[in-house]
Amino acid sequence: MCTDTKESLRIFLTRQLGDVEEDIETISSYISCNPPETSGELLKLRELQRKYREIAASIKNEIIKLG
Numbered sequence: 001m002c003t004d005t006k007e008s009l010r011i012f013l014t015r016q017l018g019d020v021e022e023d024i025e026t027i028s029s030y031i032s033c034n035p036p037e038t039s040g041e042l043l044k045l046r047e048l049q050r051k052y053r054e055i056a057a058s059i060k061n062e063i064i065k066l067g
Helices: 003-033 039-066
Strands: none
Touching: 003 039
């Protein structure tokens, strides 16, 4: 992969990572400001956060692979 392509991909992934991390924080803030009425609702929000954290970890791994 050429250097320009790697750098462009790194920039793109870094931006995506920032967006995902912002979403994770938004969910946390939502839970704090608007506590779910049922444990089921809370569980769904926590599961969503977990999935977003997995996405963030995958993006970080791809950034590391780019060097």
